[in-house]
Amino acid sequence: MSKGVLYTMTLSLLSVALLSIAVLFIQHSTAAESRHVELSFTQKIIDIDSSIQSSFAEAIRLRNTTHVVMTNKSMTIYERLPTNYNTLDNILEDLETSIDSDISIVNVSTHIYNSTTIYNQTHAVILQPLNITYEHLSDSNVRIKQNSAVTGYNITFRTTGSISGCSQSITEGTISFEMVALGGGANCTVVNPSVSTASISFSVSGSPVNITIDATGQIDIQSSATIQSEITTYFGEMHDIPYAEVPILIQITDPSFYFVKEGYVRVW
Protein backbone atom coordinates (compact mmCIF):
# COMPACT_ATOMS: atom_id res chain seq x y z
CA MET A 1 0.00 0.00 0.00
CA SER A 2 1.35 3.42 -0.95
CA LYS A 3 2.15 6.04 1.65
CA GLY A 4 -0.54 8.45 0.30
CA VAL A 5 -3.37 5.94 0.72
CA LEU A 6 -2.15 5.11 4.21
CA TYR A 7 -2.08 8.82 5.21
CA THR A 8 -5.55 9.39 3.76
CA MET A 9 -6.99 6.36 5.54
CA THR A 10 -5.40 7.36 8.85
CA LEU A 11 -6.69 10.91 8.59
CA SER A 12 -10.14 9.66 7.58
CA LEU A 13 -10.27 7.38 10.63
CA LEU A 14 -9.15 10.22 12.86
CA SER A 15 -11.84 12.49 11.42
CA VAL A 16 -14.53 9.86 11.91
CA ALA A 17 -13.42 9.39 15.52
CA LEU A 18 -13.49 13.12 16.18
CA LEU A 19 -16.86 13.51 14.53
CA SER A 20 -18.22 10.68 16.66
CA ILE A 21 -17.03 12.47 19.77
CA ALA A 22 -18.68 15.65 18.48
CA VAL A 23 -21.98 13.80 18.02
CA LEU A 24 -21.70 12.44 21.57
CA PHE A 25 -21.12 15.96 22.86
CA ILE A 26 -24.22 17.20 21.06
CA GLN A 27 -26.29 14.34 22.45
CA HIS A 28 -24.96 15.04 25.94
CA SER A 29 -25.83 18.69 25.55
CA THR A 30 -29.39 17.86 24.48
CA ALA A 31 -29.77 15.42 27.38
CA ALA A 32 -28.45 18.01 29.83
CA GLU A 33 -30.96 20.53 28.50
CA SER A 34 -33.78 18.02 29.01
CA ARG A 35 -32.62 17.30 32.56
CA HIS A 36 -32.59 21.03 33.23
CA VAL A 37 -36.18 21.36 32.02
CA GLU A 38 -37.21 18.41 34.22
CA LEU A 39 -35.31 19.82 37.19
CA SER A 40 -36.97 23.22 36.80
CA PHE A 41 -40.37 21.57 36.48
CA THR A 42 -39.76 19.47 39.60
CA GLN A 43 -38.68 22.52 41.54
CA LYS A 44 -41.80 24.39 40.41
CA ILE A 45 -44.06 21.54 41.54
CA ILE A 46 -42.26 21.19 44.89
CA ASP A 47 -42.56 24.94 45.52
CA ILE A 48 -46.26 25.05 44.71
CA ASP A 49 -47.19 21.82 46.50
CA SER A 50 -45.20 22.48 49.66
CA SER A 51 -46.40 26.08 49.96
CA ILE A 52 -50.06 25.12 49.47
CA GLN A 53 -49.68 22.36 52.07
CA SER A 54 -48.04 24.80 54.49
CA SER A 55 -50.79 27.39 53.98
CA PHE A 56 -53.57 24.92 54.77
CA ALA A 57 -51.60 23.42 57.65
CA GLU A 58 -50.99 26.88 59.11
CA ALA A 59 -54.68 27.80 58.83
CA ILE A 60 -55.70 24.57 60.52
CA ARG A 61 -53.11 24.84 63.29
CA LEU A 62 -53.97 28.49 63.98
CA ARG A 63 -57.74 28.18 63.89
CA ASN A 64 -58.48 24.58 64.73
CA THR A 65 -59.65 23.52 68.14
CA THR A 66 -58.09 20.09 67.56
CA HIS A 67 -54.44 19.47 68.41
CA VAL A 68 -52.47 16.31 67.78
CA VAL A 69 -49.38 14.94 69.47
CA MET A 70 -47.73 11.75 68.19
CA THR A 71 -45.09 9.29 69.22
CA ASN A 72 -44.12 6.07 67.47
CA LYS A 73 -46.52 4.19 69.80
CA SER A 74 -49.43 6.58 70.26
CA MET A 75 -51.45 9.50 68.96
CA THR A 76 -53.14 11.92 71.36
CA ILE A 77 -55.86 14.25 70.17
CA TYR A 78 -56.84 17.20 72.33
CA GLU A 79 -60.05 19.09 71.69
CA ARG A 80 -63.08 20.66 73.23
CA LEU A 81 -66.42 18.95 72.66
CA PRO A 82 -68.80 19.90 71.15
CA THR A 83 -66.59 21.26 68.36
CA ASN A 84 -67.28 24.23 66.13
CA TYR A 85 -65.63 24.20 62.70
CA ASN A 86 -67.65 26.98 61.03
CA THR A 87 -64.91 29.63 61.06
CA LEU A 88 -62.20 27.21 59.96
CA ASP A 89 -64.40 25.88 57.13
CA ASN A 90 -64.92 29.42 55.83
CA ILE A 91 -61.19 30.16 55.94
CA LEU A 92 -60.36 26.93 54.10
CA GLU A 93 -63.00 27.56 51.43
CA ASP A 94 -61.62 31.07 50.79
CA LEU A 95 -58.12 29.64 50.53
CA GLU A 96 -59.33 26.96 48.12
CA THR A 97 -61.07 29.52 45.88
CA SER A 98 -58.02 31.81 45.78
CA ILE A 99 -55.55 29.02 44.99
CA ASP A 100 -57.76 27.40 42.36
CA SER A 101 -58.23 30.70 40.54
CA ASP A 102 -54.58 31.79 40.85
CA ILE A 103 -52.69 28.62 39.93
CA SER A 104 -54.12 26.87 36.92
CA ILE A 105 -52.39 23.51 37.39
CA VAL A 106 -53.76 23.12 40.94
CA ASN A 107 -57.18 21.91 42.04
CA VAL A 108 -57.90 21.96 45.78
CA SER A 109 -60.89 20.11 47.24
CA THR A 110 -61.96 20.89 50.78
CA HIS A 111 -65.40 19.31 50.38
CA ILE A 112 -64.30 15.96 51.83
CA TYR A 113 -63.03 17.69 54.95
CA ASN A 114 -66.00 20.05 55.23
CA SER A 115 -68.79 17.68 54.28
CA THR A 116 -71.25 16.62 56.92
CA THR A 117 -73.22 14.22 54.77
CA ILE A 118 -71.40 12.78 51.76
CA TYR A 119 -68.15 11.45 53.14
CA ASN A 120 -67.06 9.67 56.27
CA GLN A 121 -63.96 11.76 56.83
CA THR A 122 -65.52 14.97 58.08
CA HIS A 123 -62.94 17.12 59.87
CA ALA A 124 -60.90 13.99 60.18
CA VAL A 125 -57.34 13.56 61.35
CA ILE A 126 -55.61 10.58 59.74
CA LEU A 127 -52.51 9.13 61.34
CA GLN A 128 -50.15 7.84 58.69
CA PRO A 129 -48.72 5.46 57.68
CA LEU A 130 -51.15 3.33 59.74
CA ASN A 131 -54.24 5.09 58.36
CA ILE A 132 -55.88 5.46 61.79
CA THR A 133 -58.79 7.84 61.26
CA TYR A 134 -60.26 10.13 63.90
CA GLU A 135 -63.37 11.76 62.46
CA HIS A 136 -66.19 14.03 63.55
CA LEU A 137 -69.58 12.56 62.74
CA SER A 138 -71.08 15.75 64.14
CA ASP A 139 -69.98 18.55 66.46
CA SER A 140 -70.72 16.37 69.47
CA ASN A 141 -69.80 12.95 68.09
CA VAL A 142 -66.27 11.71 67.32
CA ARG A 143 -65.17 8.29 66.16
CA ILE A 144 -61.92 6.39 65.75
CA LYS A 145 -62.57 3.94 62.97
CA GLN A 146 -61.79 0.26 63.17
CA ASN A 147 -58.10 -0.33 62.48
CA SER A 148 -56.24 -3.55 63.14
CA ALA A 149 -53.14 -1.64 64.29
CA VAL A 150 -54.95 -0.15 67.31
CA THR A 151 -54.05 -1.84 70.60
CA GLY A 152 -55.73 0.43 73.13
CA TYR A 153 -57.33 3.71 74.16
CA ASN A 154 -56.78 6.10 77.02
CA ILE A 155 -59.38 8.82 77.41
CA THR A 156 -59.43 11.76 79.80
CA PHE A 157 -62.29 14.20 80.04
CA ARG A 158 -62.13 17.39 82.05
CA THR A 159 -65.11 19.49 82.95
CA THR A 160 -66.10 22.03 85.54
CA GLY A 161 -69.63 20.56 85.59
CA SER A 162 -70.73 17.92 88.06
CA ILE A 163 -70.48 14.29 86.94
CA SER A 164 -73.22 11.83 87.84
CA GLY A 165 -74.73 8.51 86.75
CA CYS A 166 -71.44 6.80 85.90
CA SER A 167 -72.28 3.37 84.44
CA GLN A 168 -70.32 0.79 82.48
CA SER A 169 -70.88 -2.46 80.60
CA ILE A 170 -67.73 -4.25 79.45
CA THR A 171 -66.89 -7.60 77.82
CA GLU A 172 -63.34 -8.97 77.98
CA GLY A 173 -61.14 -8.81 74.90
CA THR A 174 -57.72 -7.63 73.71
CA ILE A 175 -57.93 -3.84 73.60
CA SER A 176 -56.52 -2.01 76.61
CA PHE A 177 -58.84 0.70 77.85
CA GLU A 178 -58.76 3.47 80.42
CA MET A 179 -61.21 6.29 80.84
CA VAL A 180 -61.16 9.05 83.43
CA ALA A 181 -63.71 11.82 83.59
CA LEU A 182 -62.73 14.54 86.04
CA GLY A 183 -65.60 16.74 87.12
CA GLY A 184 -66.13 19.64 89.47
CA GLY A 185 -67.21 17.20 92.15
CA ALA A 186 -67.32 13.44 91.51
CA ASN A 187 -65.26 11.61 88.87
CA CYS A 188 -66.04 8.64 86.61
CA THR A 189 -63.23 6.13 86.14
CA VAL A 190 -62.96 2.92 84.10
CA VAL A 191 -59.71 0.96 83.95
CA ASN A 192 -59.62 -2.34 82.15
CA PRO A 193 -56.53 -3.95 80.65
CA SER A 194 -58.46 -5.85 77.99
CA VAL A 195 -61.86 -5.12 76.53
CA SER A 196 -63.69 -6.41 73.50
CA THR A 197 -66.75 -4.20 73.70
CA ALA A 198 -67.59 -1.44 76.11
CA SER A 199 -70.39 0.96 76.80
CA ILE A 200 -69.85 3.73 79.32
CA SER A 201 -72.11 6.61 80.09
CA PHE A 202 -72.36 9.46 82.55
CA SER A 203 -73.86 12.92 82.75
CA VAL A 204 -72.23 16.30 83.11
CA SER A 205 -74.64 18.72 84.75
CA GLY A 206 -77.48 16.74 83.22
CA SER A 207 -76.02 16.48 79.65
CA PRO A 208 -75.20 12.90 78.62
CA VAL A 209 -71.76 11.60 77.61
CA ASN A 210 -71.51 8.14 75.99
CA ILE A 211 -68.47 6.10 75.01
CA THR A 212 -68.88 2.91 73.00
CA ILE A 213 -66.36 0.39 71.74
CA ASP A 214 -67.84 -2.13 69.31
CA ALA A 215 -66.59 -5.65 68.50
CA THR A 216 -64.35 -4.35 65.68
CA GLY A 217 -62.49 -2.04 68.08
CA GLN A 218 -64.09 1.12 66.73
CA ILE A 219 -64.74 3.75 69.39
CA ASP A 220 -67.53 6.33 69.41
CA ILE A 221 -67.69 9.26 71.79
CA GLN A 222 -70.76 11.39 72.06
CA SER A 223 -70.98 14.43 74.27
CA SER A 224 -73.51 17.19 74.30
CA ALA A 225 -71.86 18.45 77.48
CA THR A 226 -68.98 20.91 77.21
CA ILE A 227 -65.82 18.97 78.04
CA GLN A 228 -62.11 19.01 77.25
CA SER A 229 -61.20 15.65 75.76
CA GLU A 230 -57.80 14.02 75.55
CA ILE A 231 -57.98 10.80 73.54
CA THR A 232 -54.88 8.67 73.18
CA THR A 233 -54.85 5.79 70.71
CA TYR A 234 -52.14 3.17 71.15
CA PHE A 235 -50.77 1.02 68.34
CA GLY A 236 -47.87 -1.33 67.73
CA GLU A 237 -44.50 0.45 67.74
CA MET A 238 -43.77 2.05 64.36
CA HIS A 239 -40.37 2.30 62.78
CA ASP A 240 -41.53 4.95 60.30
CA ILE A 241 -41.94 8.51 61.48
CA PRO A 242 -45.68 9.07 62.09
CA TYR A 243 -47.48 12.11 60.74
CA ALA A 244 -51.08 13.28 60.69
CA GLU A 245 -52.93 14.58 57.67
CA VAL A 246 -56.41 15.96 56.98
CA PRO A 247 -58.53 15.01 53.95
CA ILE A 248 -58.09 18.21 51.99
CA LEU A 249 -57.17 16.99 48.53
CA ILE A 250 -54.53 18.83 46.50
CA GLN A 251 -54.31 17.79 42.85
CA ILE A 252 -51.53 19.08 40.64
CA THR A 253 -51.87 18.26 36.95
CA ASP A 254 -49.54 19.21 34.12
CA PRO A 255 -50.46 17.51 30.82
CA SER A 256 -47.30 18.71 29.05
CA PHE A 257 -45.23 16.52 31.38
CA TYR A 258 -47.93 13.84 31.80
CA PHE A 259 -47.72 14.72 35.47
CA VAL A 260 -50.43 14.15 38.07
CA LYS A 261 -49.99 14.40 41.85
CA GLU A 262 -52.71 13.93 44.44
CA GLY A 263 -52.35 14.08 48.17
CA TYR A 264 -53.90 15.15 51.44
CA VAL A 265 -52.60 18.02 53.53
CA ARG A 266 -50.04 17.02 56.12
CA VAL A 267 -50.60 19.15 59.21
CA TRP A 268 -48.79 17.63 62.19
Added chain:
Amino acid sequence: MKKGFILTLDVVLGTTITLIAIAASLFLVTRGSATSLGDHQLARIGSDMILVLDGQKAFDTFDHEYIETKIDQILPSHVDMLIRVEGNFTEGNGTIEVGGTLPYDKPVISSVRVGITDNYEYMKFTAFVWGRNE
Protein backbone atom coordinates in the same frame (compact mmCIF):
# COMPACT_ATOMS: atom_id res chain seq x y z
CA MET B 1 -2.29 18.45 -10.25
CA LYS B 2 0.26 16.81 -8.05
CA LYS B 3 -0.73 14.07 -5.57
CA GLY B 4 0.86 15.97 -2.67
CA PHE B 5 -1.29 19.04 -3.29
CA ILE B 6 -4.51 16.99 -3.38
CA LEU B 7 -3.50 15.18 -0.18
CA THR B 8 -2.76 18.46 1.59
CA LEU B 9 -6.08 19.94 0.42
CA ASP B 10 -7.86 16.83 1.67
CA VAL B 11 -6.20 17.09 5.06
CA VAL B 12 -6.94 20.81 5.43
CA LEU B 13 -10.57 20.37 4.41
CA GLY B 14 -11.12 17.37 6.67
CA THR B 15 -9.45 18.98 9.66
CA THR B 16 -11.42 22.21 9.19
CA ILE B 17 -14.79 20.42 9.11
CA THR B 18 -13.89 18.31 12.13
CA LEU B 19 -12.72 21.31 14.15
CA ILE B 20 -15.93 23.21 13.32
CA ALA B 21 -18.03 20.23 14.46
CA ILE B 22 -16.04 19.92 17.70
CA ALA B 23 -16.20 23.66 18.39
CA ALA B 24 -19.98 23.65 17.87
CA SER B 25 -20.33 20.63 20.12
CA LEU B 26 -18.22 22.14 22.86
CA PHE B 27 -20.29 25.33 22.71
CA LEU B 28 -23.48 23.34 23.12
CA VAL B 29 -22.03 21.26 25.96
CA THR B 30 -20.88 24.36 27.82
CA ARG B 31 -24.23 26.10 27.36
CA GLY B 32 -26.18 22.98 28.30
CA SER B 33 -24.37 22.39 31.56
CA ALA B 34 -23.19 25.70 32.98
CA THR B 35 -26.19 27.89 32.16
CA SER B 36 -28.78 25.34 33.27
CA LEU B 37 -27.26 24.81 36.68
CA GLY B 38 -26.94 28.58 37.13
CA ASP B 39 -30.61 29.07 36.26
CA HIS B 40 -31.63 26.34 38.65
CA GLN B 41 -29.59 27.91 41.42
CA LEU B 42 -31.32 31.26 40.83
CA ALA B 43 -34.72 29.54 41.00
CA ARG B 44 -33.73 27.92 44.30
CA ILE B 45 -32.55 31.23 45.72
CA GLY B 46 -35.90 32.84 44.81
CA SER B 47 -37.88 30.02 46.36
CA ASP B 48 -35.74 29.91 49.52
CA MET B 49 -35.96 33.68 49.96
CA ILE B 50 -39.77 33.58 49.90
CA LEU B 51 -39.79 30.61 52.25
CA VAL B 52 -37.52 32.31 54.80
CA LEU B 53 -39.27 35.70 54.62
CA ASP B 54 -42.70 34.09 54.89
CA GLY B 55 -41.46 32.05 57.86
CA GLN B 56 -40.34 35.31 59.52
CA LYS B 57 -43.83 36.72 58.77
CA ALA B 58 -42.20 39.61 56.90
CA PHE B 59 -45.05 39.74 54.37
CA ASP B 60 -47.74 39.95 57.07
CA THR B 61 -46.87 43.62 57.56
CA PHE B 62 -47.35 44.55 53.87
CA ASP B 63 -44.73 47.18 54.72
CA HIS B 64 -42.57 47.86 51.66
CA GLU B 65 -39.54 49.15 53.57
CA TYR B 66 -39.61 46.44 56.21
CA ILE B 67 -39.73 43.70 53.57
CA GLU B 68 -36.92 45.39 51.61
CA THR B 69 -34.74 45.50 54.75
CA LYS B 70 -35.43 41.82 55.38
CA ILE B 71 -34.51 40.96 51.78
CA ASP B 72 -31.24 42.90 52.02
CA GLN B 73 -30.32 41.04 55.21
CA ILE B 74 -30.40 37.61 53.63
CA LEU B 75 -30.06 37.99 49.85
CA PRO B 76 -26.74 36.57 48.54
CA SER B 77 -24.51 39.33 47.21
CA HIS B 78 -24.11 37.91 43.70
CA VAL B 79 -27.83 38.08 42.87
CA ASP B 80 -30.59 40.64 42.82
CA MET B 81 -34.32 40.04 43.10
CA LEU B 82 -37.82 41.43 42.96
CA ILE B 83 -40.67 39.91 44.98
CA ARG B 84 -44.26 40.46 43.87
CA VAL B 85 -46.99 39.76 46.45
CA GLU B 86 -50.57 39.45 45.18
CA GLY B 87 -53.75 38.85 47.13
CA ASN B 88 -57.04 40.28 48.32
CA PHE B 89 -55.44 42.75 50.74
CA THR B 90 -56.06 46.48 50.51
CA GLU B 91 -52.42 47.68 50.40
CA GLY B 92 -51.43 48.58 46.84
CA ASN B 93 -54.81 47.34 45.59
CA GLY B 94 -53.72 43.80 46.26
CA THR B 95 -50.29 43.91 44.62
CA ILE B 96 -47.00 45.03 46.12
CA GLU B 97 -43.54 44.72 44.59
CA VAL B 98 -40.34 44.91 46.63
CA GLY B 99 -36.73 44.69 45.50
CA GLY B 100 -34.66 45.67 42.45
CA THR B 101 -35.78 46.72 38.98
CA LEU B 102 -36.18 43.93 36.47
CA PRO B 103 -33.28 44.02 33.98
CA TYR B 104 -33.83 43.81 30.23
CA ASP B 105 -30.40 42.48 29.33
CA LYS B 106 -30.11 39.46 31.66
CA PRO B 107 -31.96 36.19 32.08
CA VAL B 108 -34.50 36.46 34.92
CA ILE B 109 -35.68 33.30 36.68
CA SER B 110 -39.00 33.23 38.50
CA SER B 111 -40.41 31.06 41.31
CA VAL B 112 -43.98 30.93 42.62
CA ARG B 113 -45.22 30.07 46.12
CA VAL B 114 -48.37 30.80 48.11
CA GLY B 115 -48.90 31.63 51.77
CA ILE B 116 -51.26 33.10 54.34
CA THR B 117 -50.87 35.77 56.99
CA ASP B 118 -51.75 35.18 60.64
CA ASN B 119 -55.05 36.89 59.78
CA TYR B 120 -55.71 34.20 57.14
CA GLU B 121 -55.16 36.54 54.18
CA TYR B 122 -54.09 34.64 51.10
CA MET B 123 -50.92 35.75 49.29
CA LYS B 124 -49.32 34.62 46.05
CA PHE B 125 -45.57 35.29 45.88
CA THR B 126 -43.55 35.52 42.69
CA ALA B 127 -39.80 35.92 43.07
CA PHE B 128 -37.78 37.17 40.08
CA VAL B 129 -34.05 36.55 40.47
CA TRP B 130 -31.12 37.53 38.26
CA GLY B 131 -27.32 37.71 38.51
CA ARG B 132 -25.79 40.97 39.72
CA ASN B 133 -23.01 42.74 37.78
CA GLU B 134 -19.58 41.77 39.16
